Amino acid sequence: MTGTNLDQPALRLAGVKKSFGPIEVIRGLNLDIRAGERHAIIGPNGAGKSTLFNLISGMFAPSAGEISLNAQSIAGLSPHRINRAGLARSFQITNIFHRLSVFENLRIGVLARHGVRYGLFRPVSRMRQVNDETIEVLTRVGLEARSNDPAGDLTYSEQRALEIGMTLTTGAQVILLDEPTAGMSREETAKAMDLIRTVTEGKTLLMVEHDMGVVFGLCDRVSVLVYGNVLATDTPERISANREVQEAYLGQEAS
Amino acid sequence: MAAIRNTLLLAALLVLLIAVPPFLGLGWQNALVNVLIASLFALAFNLLIGQAGLLSFGHAAYFGIGAFAALHLMIAIEDGFPFPTPLVPLAGAAAGLLIGLIAGYFATMRSGVYFALVTLAIAELFHSLAPRLEAVFGGESGISSMRMPWSDITFGSMLEVYYLTLAWVLICGLGLWAYTRTPFGRLTLALRDNEQRVRFLGYSTHSVKVIVFAVSAMLTGVAGSLQAISNETANYSLFASDVSAQVVLQTFVGGSTVFFGPVIGAAVFTLFSFLVSDLTRSWVLYQGLIFVLVMLYAPSGIGGVLQHHIRNRRQLDWRPLSGLYLLALAGGVLITAGTVFLTETVAVLFGEEYAVARRNAGGSLPAYELFGAHWDPTDIFTWLLPLVLLAGGGAITVSTRRHVTAFWNRGGGSRDTAARPVSLGGAA
Ligand SMILES: Nc1ncnc2c1ncn2[C@@H]1O[C@H](COP(=O)(O)OP(=O)(O)OP(=O)(O)O)[C@@H](O)[C@H]1O
Ligand SMILES: [Mg+2]
Numbered sequence: 001m002t003g004t005n006l007d008q009p010a011l012r013l014a015g016v017k018k019s020f021g022p023i024e025v026i027r028g029l030n031l032d033i034r035a036g037e038r039h040a041i042i043g044p045n046g047a048g049k050s051t052l053f054n055l056i057s058g059m060f061a062p063s064a065g066e067i068s069l070n071a072q073s074i075a076g077l078s079p080h081r082i083n084r085a086g087l088a089r090s091f092q093i094t095n096i097f098h099r100l101s102v103f104e105n106l107r108i109g110v111l112a113r114h115g116v117r118y119g120l121f122r123p124v125s126r127m128r129q130v131n132d133e134t135i136e137v138l139t140r141v142g143l144e145a146r147s148n149d150p151a152g153d154l155t156y157s158e159q160r161a162l163e164i165g166m167t168l169t170t171g172a173q174v175i176l177l178d179e180p181t182a183g184m185s186r187e188e189t190a191k192a193m194d195l196i197r198t199v200t201e202g203k204t205l206l207m208v209e210h211d212m213g214v215v216f217g218l219c220d221r222v223s224v225l226v227y228g229n230v231l232a233t234d235t236p237e238r239i240s241a242n243r244e245v246q247e248a249y250l251g252q253e254a255s
Numbered sequence: 256m257a258a259i260r261n262t263l264l265l266a267a268l269l270v271l272l273i274a275v276p277p278f279l280g281l282g283w284q285n286a287l288v289n290v291l292i293a294s295l296f297a298l299a300f301n302l303l304i305g306q307a308g309l310l311s312f313g314h315a316a317y318f319g320i321g322a323f324a325a326l327h328l329m330i331a332i333e334d335g336f337p338f339p340t341p342l343v344p345l346a347g348a349a350a351g352l353l354i355g356l357i358a359g360y361f362a363t364m365r366s367g368v369y370f371a372l373v374t375l376a377i378a379e380l381f382h383s384l385a386p387r388l389e390a391v392f393g394g395e396s397g398i399s400s401m402r403m404p405w406s407d408i409t410f411g412s413m414l415e416v417y418y419l420t421l422a423w424v425l426i427c428g429l430g431l432w433a434y435t436r437t438p439f440g441r442l443t444l445a446l447r448d449n450e451q452r453v454r455f456l457g458y459s460t461h462s463v464k465v466i467v468f469a470v471s472a473m474l475t476g477v478a479g480s481l482q483a484i485s486n487e488t489a490n491y492s493l494f495a496s497d498v499s500a501q502v503v504l505q506t507f508v509g510g511s512t513v514f515f516g517p518v519i520g521a522a523v524f525t526l527f528s529f530l531v532s533d534l535t536r537s538w539v540l541y542q543g544l545i546f547v548l549v550m551l552y553a554p555s556g557i558g559g560v561l562q563h564h565i566r567n568r569r570q571l572d573w574r575p576l577s578g579l580y581l582l583a584l585a586g587g588v589l590i591t592a593g594t595v596f597l598t599e600t601v602a603v604l605f606g607e608e609y610a611v612a613r614r615n616a617g618g619s620l621p622a623y624e625l626f627g628a629h630w631d632p633t634d635i636f637t638w639l640l641p642l643v644l645l646a647g648g649g650a651i652t653v654s655t656r657r658h659v660t661a662f663w664n665r666g667g668g669s670r671d672t673a674a675r676p677v678s679l680g681g682a683a
Contacts, residue, residue: 057455080458089455113457117463120438
């Protein structure tokens with residue numbers, strides 16, 4: 001693990017704001033993610049969870065505020081720089097290379113980690129280390145049997161697994177997963193949970209998750225996001241007992 | 256297996272390309288040189304559209320730059336600069352790469368239509384500036400030079416030019432082929448599929464696109480310089496938009512999703528113009544028709560269709576299929592005959608010669624000559640003939656097409672090729 005300064009969060013957001021035109025979606029948000037923890041973000045639809053991920057990962061620059069990764073400012077950097085600084089994300093809507101094979105989908109990220117971004121002078125098939133590591137990720141996400149199939153041919157839950165696999169390939173220490181289990185059956189969700197648990201071992205995880213079962217089973221802490229602000233951050237048990245949260249979110253969902 | 260078969264096929268093709276031309280006349284040798292140059296041009300162009308998913312409408316710029324760079328070097332060689340003539344295309348490569356880096360830097364800031372428009376604008380810039388830049392582009396008349404001998408080769412004959420061109424096109428083609436198997440080549444395909452995700456995997460997609468663009472421009476520059484070597488002259492018309500358009504048409508007719516598709520398109524169009532342009536002035540129209548038909552009925556291009564059949568050759572029931580294809584061919588021939596007859600008739604009737612003949616005939620409509628026969632424009636038969644040809648051909652084609660579609664849907668073949676990654680690039 002990097003710098004075991006326990007006081008220093010892996011990810012810190014301070015006073016972060018984001019507006020789309022006149023609408024302020026993220027409203028001065030503060031959040032600390034501790035190094036090594038698994039942290040869930042819950043909140044109603046349209047609360048700004050994906051927008052928050054887009055700000056952290058560099059898809060959008062925040063309108064105001066500071067975002068730092070291991071005490072290093074990343075606000076407003078481009079996505080590839082943030083990735084190289086050690087943060088990788090998955091997408092709520094599957095975002096893969098549909099026409100490339102599953103293997104190649106994963107290898108792109110592995111190549112990036114090995115720094116052969118502009119490799120023009122050697123066939124990729126001869127890069128033993130890269131290919132071995134790709135197979136390793138492939139096996140971890142349970143897609144060995146689909147290695148040579150175009151990613152577009154995978155089933156929905158296989159694509160979700162690939163989505164997670166691609167997020168791992170660049171070797172980032174901080175992983176952001178946006179609703180990794182959305183749309184999955186109970187069985188698939190259980191499998192995905194196991195997968196996420198093993199692959200984020202020793203890493204920092206921030207995930208958007210609607211399924212409280214997954215949150216309880218996986219996460220150390222939970223933050224509730226409502227109207228672009230963090231309403232509360234605590235352990236899953238205490239969050240589900242929190243009256244304010246029940247009113248703002250859980251109660252709403254139950255009704 | 257497949258690899259061995261492909262290698263054997265390529266080797267056979269290579270033997271033909273080397274052994275046959277000495278027995279051909281000058282016209283054919285020249286046509287083959289043009290086929291080779293157009294092939295390299297289209298392959299280089301297809302690196303952008305087929306692999307990176309970027310449609311350039313201004314590749315004439317890099318073709319022209321390559322040609323002028325080569326001519327300047329040839330002029331220097333004429334003046335005594337010690338440089339081997341066979342290596343002249345290096346000048347085109349260097350110039351193409353340099354201009355490609357600069358132009359690509361700006362063009363690839365945008366994608367889609369905006370990218371296409373920027374490339375178009377850059378080519379137009381060259382097209383309008385070149386006639387005024389006397390020193391570089393030789394004004395309106397352009398610049399010329401002579402091929403200087405090197406070692407024992409005089410480069411005086413078309414055959415020598417042919418072999419030089421062949422060597423360069425093969426080397427560049429192999430280079431492009433090798434490119435598809437490098438990490439960067441695979442990344443190029445990923446970029447085409449999903450640029451956003453590439454960015455989130457730690458790549459600066461702008462840099463990636465600039466490099467792909469520059470490589471494409473470099474090889475286009477080589478093609479341009481081969482043309483300069485062959486013609487020994489070049490002028491600003493090389494930057495014209497029809498040069499840019501031509502390579503787009505060739506690539507799509509040949510099939511941009513198949514590695515060798517653009518070569519097929521380049522060969523078809525170049526030979527078509529060689530064979531037909533002397534016969535009729537409407538050949539550009541016919542070329543346009545071919546393009547429209549291919550885009551409508553075989554959007555993956557000739558190469559895509561061929562690849563689809565090769566992929567499925569084992570599970571295909573060839574007997575009924577070839578019967579259907581023969582029928583379709585017959586229908587196609589009838590339609591072609593009808594179309595050509597009508598087109599040429601219209602061309603004659605609205606031509607100047609016929610206007611004179613009409614005046615001489617006192618304003619009435621005299622008979623005209625076409626395909627070695629006399630036709631009377633007032634005779635209903637003259638118009639019935641092409642219409643019957645078209646209707647008959649149309650009927651045959653439409654019903655055959657229905658059967659062919661049913662045949663494929665019945666599982667004559669498996670998947671659609673158009674949706675596949677560059678085939679011969681192969682998933683490693
Ligand atoms: N690019 C954008 N342009 C304009 N408005 C946007 C944009 N992205 C998000 N929004 C708006 O911001 C608000 C928050 O959206 P966001 O996708 O972050 O919600 P979410 O919490 O992820 O919701 P869900 O649970 O449905 O995924 C929504 O009202 C959405 O319409
Ligand atoms: Mg969302």
